[in-house]
Amino acid sequence: ITVIVPSSIVSGQFGQHRMRVMLTTINPATSCGQLNGIGETQDYNVQIVN
Numbered sequence: 526i527t528v529i530v531p532s533s534i535v536s537g538q539f540g541q542h543r544m545r546v547m548l549t550t551i552n553p554a555t556s557c558g559q560l561n562g563i564g565e566t567q568d569y570n571v572q573i574v575n
Contacts, residue, residue, distance in 0.1 A: 530573060544569045
């Protein structure tokens with residue numbers, strides 16, 4: 526999968542990172558909170574390249 530990364534990324538931020546994707550069916554998921562309703566969370570390793 527290809528994801529567009531903003532051009533303002535600092536060169537030191539390339540490399541391996543973790544990405545968390547949350548899906549919920551009732552209420553929106555918050556960036557640092559819990560799922561409110563039925564849903565799931567998936568964690569991925571992503572490689573940011575130049």
